[in-house]
Amino acid sequence: MSSHPPKNGERNGAAYARFIPREELRDFAAWTPDAFGGTPAHTPESRQPDSAQSVAEALQAQLHAARQAGYQDGYRDGLVALDSFKRSFAQQTTAQVGALLQRFDDELLALERQLAHAVARAAVELARQVVRSELATRPELVVKVAEDALGAVLLSARHIVVHVHPDDHDLVAQGAAEVLAARAARLVATSDVERGGCRIESELGRVDAQIGTRWAQAAATLGQDVPWRDAAAADDAEGRP
Template sequence: MSSARDRFRQVPPPPGGGKSAHAYTRFIPREELSSFAAWNPGSLGGEAEAAAAAAAAEPQKSPEELQAEALRSARQGGYHDGYRDGLAALESFKQSFAQQATAQMGALMQSYAAQMDELQQQMAGALADAAVSLARQVVRGELQANAQQVAAVAQEAIEALLLSARHVTLRVHPDDQPLVAQGAAEILEARGARLVADAALTRGGCLVESDIGIIDASIESRWRRAAAALGSEAAWNGEEPTP
């Protein structure tokens, strides 16, 4: 009985062929092999030992090289940390800037609104002053052209007085006295009112006194009511109102 080594020997087949010819294994020359690698018993196990042996076979780095590698690693880490911190700082700055811009814009809009309100008030005041000045000129011209209207004013003032009033006195400017005496004679007689000239009154107005009160129908009083309707406090004589 042949051994395993004899069975696997690569030898030419015996002459004559026979069944043993099927067990022939041909020897393959090196030139016919496209690629091959030497088998190493260590490839079936012991990778850690092989790696350790390979590492031991590598040349050892000098302290300068190790220091350089450590420096490069530190720089790379510093770069990444700095980049991350820079992005965080940029985002924080953007948020802070947006908040400040929003606050400044809000303050600007409030200031603009306040200035617009003030401008509108000034324009309204100027318009009211112009209207009051024009109205004053019209009233003065009307008083000079139709002085007899003071009689109608006096009659309305007396009619506004309660019928129960006693001791009625009608005061008018001396220049208006004859006009009122003629134009309001009936009402004066019906109410038993006295007509008194008073130089302290402005032409065109009158003052009614009685035991129950006073009715002020002077030019100044009527003008204040008319000017107030226009949003103005301008006095009849054109002077600023006394605070």
């Protein structure tokens, strides 16, 4: 054992090298770099569950946003398609209704024309029956016809001949005697002149006042081509002696 006394450093080193029992280490904790900040250190293993949850929530949020955006886009596209369909349907309906109204108007106009033609023809047919009845019941009307026909002849005309039906000769001779004498006209019975009318000839021309001619002119003013005699009446007239 050395007789030299220990140096100060040696004495101090021996003091710091003293063994500390476990019982004295109950409040000991291992030092970490962030221990001074007052927050416990987190190992990568402790942060992994929180990161996975955050990623899942972010993905869920993105999915929800994508769904909302898709819903809005689809709704907007649906409105646009609906508006386009409405306009197309309105245009198509308008065109169809316009064509239907035009067709209805054309058919109504054609019906009005047919009705007007039928009414005019019925009126002409009725007038023909009335005139025939008048001639049958009042044969003296031929006198007025002869006077009007003579009035249509120019005053300068000479050698006037009035042709009437044989059955009307006496009626005209008596009823229009003064007019015939004033125009120095000669009255002649002619079988080809129908009863109720007359034909006047002179050196200046002819005045056809026969009932068939006057009837055709009157019917033409109504747009009708109805002869004075129908086929049956014409056959009867030709068969009479």
